[in-house]
Amino acid sequence: MLQRKVRVRFAPSPTGALHIGGVRTALYNYLFARQHGGDMLLRIEDTDSTRFVPGAEEYIIEALQWLGIEIDEGIGAWNKKQGAKNTDKGLCSEYGENGPYRQSERRDIYHKYVKQLLDSGKAYIAFDTPEQLEQKRQEIKNFQYDATTRMSMLNSLTLSKEEVEKRIADGEKYVVRFKIEPNEDVTVHDLIRGDVTINSSILDDKVLYKSADDLPTYHLANIVDDHLMQVSHVIRGEEWLPSAPLHVLLYRAFGWEDTMPEFAHLPLLLKPDGNGKLSKRDGDRLGFPVFPLEFHDPKTGTVSMGYREQGYFPEAVINFLALLGWHAGGDKELYSIDELIQEFSLDRVSKSGAKFDFEKAKWFNHQYLQQKSDTELAELFMPELQKHGISAFPQDTLEHICGLMKERVNFVSELWEQTSFFFVAPTEFDEKSLKKRWKEESPRQMQEMYELLEQQDDFSAANLDKVVMQWIAEKEYGVGLVMNAFRICLVGAARGPHIWEITDVIGKEETLRRMQYAMKTIA
RNA sequence: GGUGCUAUCGUCUAGCGGUUAGGACAAAAGAUUCUCAAUCUUUAAACCGGGGUUCGAUUCCCCGUAGCACUACCA
Numbered sequence: 001m002l003q004r005k006v007r008v009r010f011a012p013s014p015t016g017a018l019h020i021g022g023v024r025t026a027l028y029n030y031l032f033a034r035q036h037g038g039d040m041l042l043r044i045e046d047t048d049s050t051r052f053v054p055g056a057e058e059y060i061i062e063a064l065q066w067l068g069i070e071i072d073e074g075i076g077a078w079n080k081k082q083g084a085k086n087t088d089k090g091l092c093s094e095y096g097e098n099g100p101y102r103q104s105e106r107r108d109i110y111h112k113y114v115k116q117l118l119d120s121g122k123a124y125i126a127f128d129t130p131e132q133l134e135q136k137r138q139e140i141k142n143f144q145y146d147a148t149t150r151m152s153m154l155n156s157l158t159l160s161k162e163e164v165e166k167r168i169a170d171g172e173k174y175v176v177r178f179k180i181e182p183n184e185d186v187t188v189h190d191l192i193r194g195d196v197t198i199n200s201s202i203l204d205d206k207v208l209y210k211s212a213d214d215l216p217t218y219h220l221a222n223i224v225d226d227h228l229m230q231v232s233h234v235i236r237g238e239e240w241l242p243s244a245p246l247h248v249l250l251y252r253a254f255g256w257e258d259t260m261p262e263f264a265h266l267p268l269l270l271k272p273d274g275n276g277k278l279s280k281r282d283g284d285r286l287g288f289p290v291f292p293l294e295f296h297d298p299k300t301g302t303v304s305m306g307y308r309e310q311g312y313f314p315e316a317v318i319n320f321l322a323l324l325g326w327h328a329g330g331d332k333e334l335y336s337i338d339e340l341i342q343e344f345s346l347d348r349v350s351k352s353g354a355k356f357d358f359e360k361a362k363w364f365n366h367q368y369l370q371q372k373s374d375t376e377l378a379e380l381f382m383p384e385l386q387k388h389g390i391s392a393f394p395q396d397t398l399e400h401i402c403g404l405m406k407e408r409v410n411f412v413s414e415l416w417e418q419t420s421f422f423f424v425a426p427t428e429f430d431e432k433s434l435k436k437r438w439k440e441e442s443p444r445q446m447q448e449m450y451e452l453l454e455q456q457d458d459f460s461a462a463n464l465d466k467v468v469m470q471w472i473a474e475k476e477y478g479v480g481l482v483m484n485a486f487r488i489c490l491v492g493a494a495r496g497p498h499i500w501e502i503t504d505v506i507g508k509e510e511t512l513r514r515m516q517y518a519m520k521t522i523a
Numbered sequence: 524g525g526u527g528c529u530a531u532c533g534u535c536u537a538g539c540g541g542u543u544a545g546g547a548c549a550a551a552a553g554a555u556u557c558u559c560a561a562u563c564u565u566u567a568a569a570c571c572g573g574g575g576u577u578c579g580a581u582u583c584c585c586c587g588u589a590g591c592a593c594u595a596c597c598a
Binding site (some may be wrong): 011012013015045047048050052074084122126127129130133141142144148173174175176181190193196197198199202203204206207209210211212213217218219222237238239240242243245265266268270272275276277304323324325331332333342350351352353354355356357359360363364405407408409418433436437478479480481482483484485486487488493494495496497499 | 524525526527528529530534535536537540545546547548549556557558559560561562582591592593594595596597598
């Protein structure tokens, strides 16, 4: 095997939002490329004109950008160009010497290779209409367009040369099919699974090109492009494994077997419950995102949630995804993207599908949230605060609050419900808490405590703790009873951090005001 | 139906012939405490079945079973 530069590609179809499984494929490609000092290409496989979704391309680029998966060549790599500006085609400008990188813009290239196959007798032209094929499938069970049936179909193998030319001249639609020689064992070497062998007889004569839209199918375009773009490793989902032998046959037909890329088929991402591939519906059904970014489907008008909008940090998503199907071997679970680039290896990718564990995704986000500084968190929290009408608030206090409360949340978005009482006095009191913690003697005790606190010039946590505990001891009150009632006055419910942390933040005046309000309001 | 891939706690996984089968998430219990969390400690929890190979199989091989994928003029 000759050593050559590592070049990998991520090649999505612009048929909608980028699925989280696709994100993982992109990630593994990226990690592999970076680790080997290679190139990461992005190619758009838009050979199915009927499934094109406007905006999908932009979505893909934006998602990868958010996650920090950088493209070196192809669509979305405009920033690699010296002095490049993201202007002409927006995010989707391309850069590189092997373009165009959109398959729909490579028609001329495919024509050439289709002709080559036709001329060498490795492919043939077929006129059978979809309807006719459908009928065959009805008539003959397990009908397959292959060596056993092709001589009874409408194609350049059974029709005269003149007839074929006439039909084409008349504008009849046709396809070009790959002529697969039967009964040959084809072996694909997979970096993750080892050798996979199938017999060519089970393959059908795949359509390589359709004249209806003048576009190749995936199989042809894929092989031609990977070859021309000098792709060294094809890392893709397991759903492609069954067609990998076909691809090998295609490389052979072109005489490119020497430079054929190596293959690695990744295990699938499965539904959290039950079995089967993870789908968009599962996310909707179980309430978690399957897309990196929120997606507005222009065709259906539906909006699907995204990890970014749900408050996930990109590094948490990357970390979580990396470990879904790959493991370094030790007990380490928290990896930065740089560490992943260091440690990743294809031979440690597992072979079996991984069920999607949404709870663990949250845990990862929690871990990354803990790593953020209080200053960073305060900054991230600002927009949320402003939404609730809090605009001017002392920065150091805000940071202090974030530091106090961050360990109990998974997302920045949960911060408000955990901390709102620092900013806004309670107007209502949680009934459950009242029932459990507000007793007959509470109003009287609160009144006494109010008077006690009113006298304190030193409102520090240390001093308050001292005098209040002393007072409780003298009166032989229950600590729990007093403190819980006090907490209800300040927070409105039986939750929150240590009580003196709260008084410390809101101060004497506000503490007394809240007590007064509570005593007046709670019947 | 055909072909292929896969198979360790509920989940993600470690293990690459000899281990008390390890870790993490989730779960349970306890500690802590003025509350709720968090945290810490602890517990429970797995080698799909059957044959081989071997002194010895979770590990290697075969068969079965199950799951998944593919089987389009979609990718």
